[in-house]
Structures are given as C-alpha cells and as structure tokens.
Amino acid sequence: MRKITFALLALILVGMLIPAGFSADSNLVITYGETTHGNSNYKSIVDSFFSSQAGIDINNAESKIITADQVNQISGGITGKTYSSNQILSSALVDLNDNSKLQVSVDKSKITTITGDMYISALKSAGITAGHVYVTSPVSATGESALAGIMNSYEEATDVEIPENVKQAATDEIQTEAQIVNNSGVDADSLSKLVDDVKQEVSGKNVTDHNTIVNIINNYVQNNNINITSVDIENLANTIEQVQNVQGDVNYYKNQVSDFMGGNSTGGFSLDGLFDWIKSFVNGI
Template identity: 25%
Template sequence: MRNWNKMLLGLLTAVLIASVPAAAFADAVEGEITVTLGEDLSEEERSNLLEEMDVSEDVEIVTVTNEEEHDYLGEYMDASDIGSRALSSSKITAGEEGEGINVETNNITKVTEGIYANTLVTAGVEDADVYVTAPFDVSGTAALTGIIKAYEAQNDIDIPEEQKKVANEEMVKTSELGERIGMEEATELITRIKEEIGNQPVESEEDLRDLIERIANEMGIELTDEEMDGLVSLFDRMKDLNIDWNQVQDQISHIRDNLDEFLNREDTQSFIASFLDFINELIDSLRSWFGEGSESNQ
C-alpha cells in the first residue's frame, strides 16, 4: 500500500505539473519569454526545438556553451557525464507574481521537474514557468546553466557565481540520491531541510548534521555516511550564501499550495475515485486469471 501511495502521488504530481498556471519572474513583464538553446544544436535541431516550444526566431534567445556547462558542473560530475556538446534547451515564461515555480520536461532522463524547481529556488529564481527539452534523450543536468542564464538576461541581474554553483551541486546530489531512494523522496528530503533552515537557521555543522539526520529519520530514509557528508557540505555552503530564506519558504509554500488545491478539487477527487475503481477491477481480474491458470497447472 505504501508503494502504491507513492506511485499515485507521483502520478498526481505529474498531472499537477502539467496543469499549474504559468508563473512569474519578480521583475519581468508578464508573458515575457526567453529561450535558451545549446550552442551545439544543428540547424535542424534548433528549428525543431523552437517549433516544439511554439516560438519564432524573433524571441529573445540565449546561447549556452559546453564550456559553461563544465564550468558549473565540473566540480560535481565527471567530464564524460557532462559531455562535449551543449544540447539541452529551455523556454522560460514570466507570469503572474506569486504563482511559484512550475517546470515541465521533455527528453530529460535524469533530472525531474521537482529537482529543477527546487534548485531554481536555491539559485534565486522566483515565479517561473519553465519548459526544459532536448532533441533526444539527455540527462538534463546541463540545462540548469541555461535556465539561470536566461533568468539573469530576462531580469537584467547577475546571480552570484557561488550561488549558481551551489544550485548545480544541489541538482547533482539530489538526482544521485534519488537514483537510490527514489526521486520523489530525495526531492522532498531536500525541500524539508530548506524549510527547517528557513524556520530556524543552524549555526554549526553539528547542528546541521543533526537536522538532516532527524528529517531523514522522520521520512524513513537511511542515508549512507557519504550521502550524509555530501548533504552537510552542500547545506553548509548554502547557509553561508546571501540567500533570502523567506523567499525560499514562500516559493516552496506556493508549490505545496498548488498541490493541495489540485488534490482537493472535486473533479480531481472524482478522477482519483474512478482511477482507484479501475485499478481494483484490474487487480480482481488478474487475481481471477492467475487463479485459473494455477489450477490448470496443478
């Protein structure tokens, strides 16, 4: 039942991500669009991605290089995993202030929508509707570089380099942890740690380690020594940055509010009930089928 609940929550989250209204950048004009394209896309790939994003060549386009990807990810990933070509691309749309961060992906195999949203909050991005894509299946780890670069261009600001690197480190560590314990669980763990730090900032590394261990235990997650050390190092760097933790909490709150609102809608509950009825009928059919099969083989 616990595994089924996780599967159902994952399904509902995916549906929510596709239905949450467009979000906003704090200083951008509502509806403003910025596109990032990997420098190594072929002309055909570039044209296809622009068509997929439903934008023209006239839109503001920011180019991302493979050198930039290595610069931000080189400390946390092997060069071979980063690759030698910049292909990941994205579309960022500004919307109404206060809607939180909404992410949708296509052809991205390693980084989930939740991980992108969480790391963008760390980087200082607010209220953004983000679409991440590539011409074929890619890990997606390099896309964060372009999204942050586009946010800077759209808002005419410079995000501190250390903050960008911490956001990239968070993305890598969360996705690696997620490969072992599940992406949903890893994302929720990082989110809850951020919420706790926002509520009551920690002063020492020992306090930070205790906080992470407590939250992991509450979630039933057993971290390895290497994973614990990695998270302590990450959040120790993060707490030393000039991060507006009130803003972090606000963005996380919007994401949670959107999920609660979606789950409590009458049509959503009706859908869930119908879906569960369908699953129960399917299970009964399978039970009957397997039962008949086992009797015939005895």
C-alpha cells in the first residue's frame, strides 16, 4: 500500500515538473512556406516527406509558417525576386533529437537553387553545429523560404535567439554563393567546399585582413581549378570577412545553446534521470 501511495506521489511530482504541452519530440520544429501550409494537398506531400525521411510523428512537431515578407528580406540577394504570398513553398524540418553532428538532407527533386552544402556552411557560420535539417517542397522551389525558416526553427527549439548580425552574415554567405553559381556556372558543391575550407583557414589563423583573405581564396581557386572571376573572389572575401568579424557573437550564441548542440537534447531536463530516481525511490520503500 505504501508503495502505491509513493508511486502516486511520484506521478504527481512528474506532473508538477513537466511543463504543459511537453512531448518527447519537443525538439522537432517544422517551418512551412505559407503557400504550402494553406494548401492541404501541398502540406500532405511535405509532411509525408518529413515523416518518411526523418522517421518521426509529424503530430509531435512544433510548427511555424514562413511568410512572403520574411522570404523577401533575403530573396533579393539570392535570386533577385520578390515573392507574393502564393509563391512561398519550400519547407524545413529541424530535428534536434538527432544532434550528434550537423546534417542537411535536401530533396533535390524539388529544391533548385540552395544546396545542402550551402545550408550547412551558412549554419556553421551562425554557430549551429548539430541537428538534422530536412528541406523539401511540394513542387519545384528555390529553397529560399526554407532558408528563412531554418534559423527560426533553431531559435524555436532552443528558445535562444541567434544574434541579428550573425544571421545576417550567414544569410549573406548563401546569397553570395548563389549569385556566383548563377553568374559563373561553377558547381555549387565545389564552391561550398571552397568557402568552407577558406573559412576554416581564416578562423584557424584568426585572419581579419581583407587582402590576406583574398590571397587565401586565390590559392584555393587555383589549386582546385575553380573558374570564378576576380569580382566573385572579392565578394567571397567580403562575405568571409563579415563572418569572421561576428565570431565573438557566434561563440556567445554557441555557449548559450551548448546543451542542445552537445548531445543534451532536453536542454538540461532529463526525463530518464527523473524516472530512474522515482523507480529507485519507490523500490526502496
């Protein structure tokens, strides 16, 4: 009888400690393009992709809607387009339960402009080092609305805002890469690797001088036979310099979300630990 009484008390304690609405998949966030969200058939296509690719129950995920206004804040520097509310299609799922490393899975049959490597490079620039991101669309789309949603998703999942200058630097990085790919025809993945390699060298050597960054890019371009113009190199140097200049804020953000990015997907609250404690407590009566 005493065991039953203490078990009931333990269950009451659990109810007091767990926030309302808590679920085991509280680190799942989906951002839908507003056109996709408003069309039941489109939303079903996107949900099916996320469910099958990530192996999740869609009903357990938080969801947000990305609007044309949000996308138009970044699209000018990528495709140069201004979108209406019936053109916001691409959607993203961020799964922070899968956080051993940063991964991005892009539905290449639907996303035409922004590649997985571009997303990864920009997210790393923002201090995001873990989680699995999935990007798709019900029909062909550039991936710009998904880009607008991904960082929003990380903020929602971690309850920590990414500094605005950090988001701007990461967004500008993708914009610059997309412009170079569109103008030069260079392979997008090759360009993303170049940018990632240069960023690592610049960061490792703590380079802040613009001309030195230009020289580093030139060396990588020549050694890897990448055909881009001197204007492209200048633009890349400006972008990488911008990323380097916000590293202080990037490191501050990384410290704020270290629990999420370092394998503790519950942000310091462990249900397993709580239930182990309850079990030992009850069994000891």
